[in-house]
Amino acid sequence: MSLAIYLIGNDELLLDYWQQGLATYHCERASDWSQLAPGSIVLLDLDSAALPAWQDAVWAQRTRDYMVLASSSTPDDEQGYVALQSGCSGYCHAYSPYPLLQQIIEVVKSGEIWAGRTLVQRLLGAINRLPSKNNPLLGLSEREAQVARLTATGLSNKEIARELEITERTVKAHLTTIFEKLAVSDRVQLVLRVNGLA
Numbered sequence: 001m002s003l004a005i006y007l008i009g010n011d012e013l014l015l016d017y018w019q020q021g022l023a024t025y026h027c028e029r030a031s032d033w034s035q036l037a038p039g040s041i042v043l044l045d046l047d048s049a050a051l052p053a054w055q056d057a058v059w060a061q062r063t064r065d066y067m068v069l070a071s072s073s074t075p076d077d078e079q080g081y082v083a084l085q086s087g088c089s090g091y092c093h094a095y096s097p098y099p100l101l102q103q104i105i106e107v108v109k110s111g112e113i114w115a116g117r118t119l120v121q122r123l124l125g126a127i128n129r130l131p132s133k134n135n136p137l138l139g140l141s142e143r144e145a146q147v148a149r150l151t152a153t154g155l156s157n158k159e160i161a162r163e164l165e166i167t168e169r170t171v172k173a174h175l176t177t178i179f180e181k182l183a184v185s186d187r188v189q190l191v192l193r194v195n196g197l198a
Contacts, residue, residue: 003109004037006030006066009045014073014094018043021098022105033062041108042066045094046083047073054086063087067108071096080119090114112186124154124191136193139181147174151187152194 005027007018019027022043030036042062044051052058062068063086070083071094080091089108093116096104107114115123137145143164150160157175161168175190184190 004028004040005105006036006040006042008033008042010048010050011045014045014048017095018101021101024102025105033066036066038065040066041089041105042068043105044068044070045072046070046079047094054082059086063089067111069104069108069114075116077116077119077122080115081122084113084115084119084123091119092116113188121154124152136182136196140178144174144178144181147171148178148182148190148194151175151178152191 003026005022005025007015007027007029008031009015015029019029030042033042036042067089068087069090069092070080070088071092072079073094075091075093083091090104090113092101092104092114104114137148140148146164147160150163155163157168157171160171164171178190179185182190182193184193
């Protein structure tokens with residue numbers, strides 16, 4: 001049986017939109033969190049659902065038991081930052097185009113975190129301002145260290161390629177090697193490692 005995706009919100013048009021866009025998944029509308037299967041994805045409309053404050057202890061349990069993907073039809077970085085800080089697995093526009101919505105679900109389903117570009121850049125900026133405790137890039141070549149540092153600033157592969165005057169394919173190859181050498185699985189973990197936080 002495929003992983004269930006529970007849709008929580010009071011906006012019927014949005015719930016219909018989600019069900020159409022995620023028709024290839026097992027989706028169910030829900031309102032009672034206690035009835036949801038543990039480990040499932042919860043696609044949550046922050047605009048219409050009656051929700052406790054983010055500081056409420058209930059979020060620690062919900063984000064431990066479920067992969068909560070918070071969404072808003074008027075997203076802003078501050079709300080996204082608080083949602084991710086509270087343990088949500090992602091934050092997105094509620095009316096994301098169907099292909100993007102499916103991509104977001106796949107990212108969250110694989111255990112990764114989804115956030116929009118501006119929110120990721122804000123998070124990276126905050127992390128980059130923290131003091132580094134040691135040399136986290138020990139063992140990398142000079143070029144790999146350059147790629148790792150630029151990645152940690154939030155640049156895309158294309159932007160790194162332009163900055164270092166190499167191809168995007170070369171950047172991807174360097175990142176694969178960097179991930180292996182530093183024992184990290186994604187860009188977020190790399191940023192944490194570069195900044196001595198992991």
